[in-house]
Amino acid sequence: MSRSKLGFLAHVLETAGSGATRERIASESNASHKLVGRSLGLLENLNLLIEKHNSQTSFVTTDRGHQFLHDYEKLTKQLGIDDYPTWRRALCKYRLAFK
Secondary structure, eight states: OOOOHHHHHHHHHHHHTTOBOHHHHHHHHTOOHHHHHHHHHHHHHTTSEEEEESSSEEEEEOHHHHHHHHHHHHHHHHHTOOSSOHHHHHHHHHHHHTO
């Protein structure tokens, strides 16, 4: 099944979570650096993601971004759309448990 544009943006937000580099986001979302770069810019403009400049530039999902993910998951469940796979939710919870 191909991803929707909205599903892809949700995946980027989920991957960024509490911090991820552009390379990690591109790798985990299986997308080109160009597409990821455009998506990061859009998400930053919408205040769903912020760029942090530490030792390595990383991107972090904002509270508004987390709310978007929550609403997106709820909507896809209500509509019966399998654009937010169960294994991604499990992986996200696993990552959060070990940070």
